[in-house]
Amino acid sequence: MTDSLFVKICGVRTRGDVRAAVEAGADALGIMHYEPSPRHVDADTAEQLVTWIHEAGSALAVLVVFDMDAADAASMAQRIGADALQLHGHYEHSDFSAARAAAPGLKLWRAVSLAHDPEAHAGAFGDDLLLLDAPAPGAGQRWDQTQLHERDRGPFVLAGGLNPDNVAQAAESSGAIGVDVSSGVESSRGVKDHALIRTFIDKARSVRKSAAPRQS
Numbered sequence: 001m002t003d004s005l006f007v008k009i010c011g012v013r014t015r016g017d018v019r020a021a022v023e024a025g026a027d028a029l030g031i032m033h034y035e036p037s038p039r040h041v042d043a044d045t046a047e048q049l050v051t052w053i054h055e056a057g058s059a060l061a062v063l064v065v066f067d068m069d070a071a072d073a074a075s076m077a078q079r080i081g082a083d084a085l086q087l088h089g090h091y092e093h094s095d096f097s098a099a100r101a102a103a104p105g106l107k108l109w110r111a112v113s114l115a116h117d118p119e120a121h122a123g124a125f126g127d128d129l130l131l132l133d134a135p136a137p138g139a140g141q142r143w144d145q146t147q148l149h150e151r152d153r154g155p156f157v158l159a160g161g162l163n164p165d166n167v168a169q170a171a172e173s174s175g176a177i178g179v180d181v182s183s184g185v186e187s188s189r190g191v192k193d194h195a196l197i198r199t200f201i202d203k204a205r206s207v208r209k210s211a212a213p214r215q216s
């Protein structure tokens with residue numbers, strides 16, 4: 001594990017988005033499969049994006065879903081060759097067990113908001129990674145991080161309303177091990193701005209992970 005932040009760019013939809021994010025040094029790229037999202041792609045496009053991501057370099061291809069049946073989502077992630085499945089929405093421990101049974105070896109990332117799950121902490125559902133996000137994910141919404149420090153959450157990735165101007169301060173004050181962004185690197189809803197992607201990653205790379213969260 002390096003001492004620089006883990007950086008995920010979420011909601012890629014084109015080969016140009018993939019190239020821009022991978023060439024800028026993203027550690028993971030998110031592929032959104034959720035029809036109400038402006039970043040939604042169908043299963044065939046998702047599979048093509050996974051191929052492009054793997055051809056372009058070593059970044060992880062992450063299938064991102066919202067309230068999709070966990071086992072079905074895991075099977076889809078495995079079928080398209082994704083490296084991880086990011087589950088947003090109303091999931092229980094049993095859903096993660098079902099997903100693991102459907103796709104053994106697939107990394108499962110649990111995305112929650114402390115507003116909905118104030119006790120959330122890393123590994124609670126046997127997940128491989130915890131993302132702490134805004135109550136309304138994908139909306140470019142910042143959230144109150146003071147609740148974050150009420151208890152030890154273990155390692156987590158920070159998401160929700162991040163952008164090139166706030167990512168360094170947000171990451172340093174939260175003690176996150178990584179950051180995840182969608183709206184903040186777009187020129188309009190669902191349209192990635194490749195220059196913003198590059199700037200976001202540069203700013204995130206300027207942060208050294210802290211041993212403990214600083215008070216914001």
Ligand SMILES: O=C(O)c1ccccc1N[C@@H]1O[C@H](COP(=O)(O)O)[C@@H](O)[C@H]1O
Binds near residue numbers: 032064137138184
């Ligand atoms: O991006 C979306 O449209 C989306 C829809 C439903 C669930 C999750 C979604 N995206 C995730 O939300 C975070 C934060 O988004 P933003 O940066 O505040 O726009 C994003 O990183 C995705 O993991």
